[in-house]
Amino acid sequence: xxxxxxxxxxxxxxxxxxxxxxxxxxxxxxxxxxxxxxxxxxxxxxxxxxxxxxxxxxxxxxxxxxxxxxxxxxxxxxxxxxxxxxxxxxxxxxxxxxxxxxxxxxxxxxxxxxxxxxxxxxxxxxxxxxxxxxxxxxxxxxxxxxxxxxxxxxxxxxxxxxxxxxxxxxxxxxxxxxxxxxxxxxxxxxxxxxxxxxxxxxxxxxxxxxxxxxxxxxxxxxxxxxxxxxxxxxxxxxxxxxxxxxxxxxxxxxxxxxxxxxxxxxxxxxxxxxxxxxxxxxxxxxxxxxxxxxx
Amino acid sequence: xxxxxxxxxxxxxxxxxxxxxxxxxxxxxxxxxxxxxxxxxxxxxxxxxxxxxxxxxxxxxxxxxxxxxxxxxxxxxxxxxxxxxxxxxxxxxxxxxxxxxxxxxxxxxxxxxxxxxxxxxxxxxxxxxxxxxxxxxxxxxxxxxxxxxxxxxxxxxxxxxxxxxxxxxxxxxxxxxxxxxxxxxxxxxxxxxxxxxxxxxxxxxxxxxxxxxxxxxxxxxxxxxxxxxxxxxxxxxxxxxxxxxxxxxxxxxxxxxxxxxxxxxxxxxxxxxxxxxxxxxxxxxxxxxxxxxxxxxxxxx
Numbered sequence: 001x002x003x004x005x006x007x008x009x010x011x012x013x014x015x016x017x018x019x020x021x022x023x024x025x026x027x028x029x030x031x032x033x034x035x036x037x038x039x040x041x042x043x044x045x046x047x048x049x050x051x052x053x054x055x056x057x058x059x060x061x062x063x064x065x066x067x068x069x070x071x072x073x074x075x076x077x078x079x080x081x082x083x084x085x086x087x088x089x090x091x092x093x094x095x096x097x098x099x100x101x102x103x104x105x106x107x108x109x110x111x112x113x114x115x116x117x118x119x120x121x122x123x124x125x126x127x128x129x130x131x132x133x134x135x136x137x138x139x140x141x142x143x144x145x146x147x148x149x150x151x152x153x154x155x156x157x158x159x160x161x162x163x164x165x166x167x168x169x170x171x172x173x174x175x176x177x178x179x180x181x182x183x184x185x186x187x188x189x190x191x192x193x194x195x196x197x198x199x200x201x202x203x204x205x206x207x208x209x210x211x212x213x214x215x216x217x218x219x220x221x222x223x224x225x226x227x228x229x230x231x232x233x234x235x236x237x238x239x240x241x242x243x244x245x246x247x248x249x250x251x252x253x254x255x256x257x258x259x260x261x262x263x264x265x266x267x268x269x270x271x272x273x274x275x276x277x278x279x280x281x282x283x284x285x286x287x288x289x290x291x292x293x294x295x
Numbered sequence: 296x297x298x299x300x301x302x303x304x305x306x307x308x309x310x311x312x313x314x315x316x317x318x319x320x321x322x323x324x325x326x327x328x329x330x331x332x333x334x335x336x337x338x339x340x341x342x343x344x345x346x347x348x349x350x351x352x353x354x355x356x357x358x359x360x361x362x363x364x365x366x367x368x369x370x371x372x373x374x375x376x377x378x379x380x381x382x383x384x385x386x387x388x389x390x391x392x393x394x395x396x397x398x399x400x401x402x403x404x405x406x407x408x409x410x411x412x413x414x415x416x417x418x419x420x421x422x423x424x425x426x427x428x429x430x431x432x433x434x435x436x437x438x439x440x441x442x443x444x445x446x447x448x449x450x451x452x453x454x455x456x457x458x459x460x461x462x463x464x465x466x467x468x469x470x471x472x473x474x475x476x477x478x479x480x481x482x483x484x485x486x487x488x489x490x491x492x493x494x495x496x497x498x499x500x501x502x503x504x505x506x507x508x509x510x511x512x513x514x515x516x517x518x519x520x521x522x523x524x525x526x527x528x529x530x531x532x533x534x535x536x537x538x539x540x541x542x543x544x545x546x547x548x549x550x551x552x553x554x555x556x557x558x559x560x561x562x563x564x565x566x567x568x569x570x571x572x573x574x575x576x577x578x579x580x581x582x583x584x585x586x587x588x589x590x591x592x593x594x595x596x
Contacts, residue, residue, distance in 0.1 A: 006397045007487075009487070009488045009491040009492060010397070021392065021396070024392060025392070028405060028408070028409055028469070029405060031465065035426070038427065039423065042426075054436045055432070056426060056431070056433055056436070099316065101313065101314075102312070102313055103316075104309075104312060105310070105316075110306075111306055111310070112310060113310075113313075121320055124324040126576055127328070127575075129325075129327035129330070130331060130565065130569060130571075131548070131556070132330075132551060132555045132556075132565035133327040133328065136330055136333065136338075136344055137322075137327045140344065152323065155316075155319045155323070156316050161316070186308040186309050187308050187312070211414050215414075215415075218529075232416050235419070235422065236418045236534065239418075239422045239425075240425065240534055241537065266419060269419055270415060273415060277411060277414060280414070
């Protein structure tokens with residue numbers, strides 16, 4: 001725990017001010033944490049408890065994993081989970097590859113066509129093509145109802161590209177020159193000099209891509225048939241729009257209340273974000289993003 | 296001679312490296328951008344974008360005469376203005392609060408917690424709000440338990456606009472502090488110290504040291520928001536449109552979605568989308584001009 005650091009010139013705050021600040025901070029933390037607590041608790045509660053309590057539970061008296069066992073027992077949610085993991089892993093890898101190579105080429109001075117390409121890319125930020133033309137393009141390319149339609153149309157994100165390019169440009173020219181003198185070509189310089197120095201930036205950009213792919217549902221609703229849906233789109237249909245979930249996933253004779261099952265799906269869709277969040281968090285402090293925001 | 300050849304070889308590697316990313320932008324951005332010609336046509340699925348017959352400005356004329364379109368524009372701008380008034384100051388206030396904390400471990404903890412909702416998908420955020428504020432949710436059963444009136448929030452068109460602003464605050468206010476905190480971290484500590492020694496109290500220091508430091512950021516974000524005034528949370532609105540109906544929740548983007556994707560009237564929907572894109576780009580350009588007039592940097596130079 002780091003100690004309090006109060007510079008000498010700073011007045012000691014009044015107790016009232018301190019209490020008000022503490023209150024404000026507590027409210028912020030509670031507003032974020034209580035919703036998550038409620039969904040986790042409800043998903044772990046028993047049917048009777050949820051019904052007795054009117055639909056939700058703040059702290060289950062006898063926690064059970066029944067709801068999770070039901071939805072992970074094959075069926076829609078299990079399949080959707082697989083789709084989400086697959087799209088996230090493959091999509092992130094492809095996006096990183098294409099973003100890194102383009103960012104690197106645009107970061108080196110004097111590349112043939114570098115300037116126009118950069119302007120071409122930045123212009124798309126100002127003027128996105130629009131939903132209908134994008135949809136018709138995917139349709140005419142024959143990508144409808146393929147998992148590629150979730151990845152290819154969003155392959156490179158301009159913001160991520162600018163972050164990486166800025167980071168690559170921050171690497172001292174001397175390192176490039178030294179590698180060049182050792183006889184390394186541009187590809188070797190990228191692989192053995194630039195990438196090892198850019199781990200923090202790569203981690204942040206990779207995690208941004210992963211989060212975006214994991215959270216994406218609209219393209220799935222646009223391009224995919226329902227039996228190919230990822231988890232977020234299943235969640236949207238069965239929890240937000242309120243269609244029945246228990247019948248479809250758990251078969252007949254289930255004893256779990258829909259509410260506990262719904263909350264379990266919600267938890268499963270949230271947990272990967274919570275798991276990678278500490279890693280993401282670690283890099284915020286390294287100034288990767290603040291440097292990028294300035295550029 | 297050898298050097299020249301080597302240089303050309305190296306730049307060829309870079310060109311090759313550029314290729315996949317460039318191909319993506321050319322195909323999926325510029326290829327799609329060209330597809331906007333459909334706004335001037337009557338889309339016939341069998342003939343595709345290029346074979347469909349031209350209608351000139353027919354789609355735009357229909358759009359300008361369609362009251363549903365103007366209702367969507369009005370909703371969009373109204374929600375954007377509400378966000379500007381009720382969301383925009385929140386990250387700034389939160390950043391100032393966090394910045395004023397002298398206990399760095401507390402500060403880091405609150406920051407971590409506050410950033411988190413930004414990474415949660417809109418589907419989950421909407422589901423959470425339904426669970427907490429719905430008829431049988433935490434809030435209403437709590438009010439009921441205390442013998443108070445329950446409030447009708449979820450599915451109530453009158454409560455929709457405040458609800459979506461609250462959702463944006465919950466999801467993004469914490470993350471929004473990051474840019475203000477970065478600006479605040481740039482301030483030289485000695486400026487505060489010098490001001491304090493000269494007898495400036497906390498308020499004067501705030502006014503003369505802190506505020507000038509965040510002013511460029513405030514202007515930049517305001518410009519970006521004004522340029523983006525025709526976009527308000529498409530996913531967020533689409534997820535909740537069925538529950539409250541189009542009168543309260545239709546925005547330009549959902550109008551495009553329902554006319555085109557759902558209704559199959561692609562040319563008409565593309566016209567509305569193109570209108571939004573052009574006006575949006577003009578707004579960014581104008582806002583940037585204003586920023587330069589004010590002596591600020593703006594989004595681009």
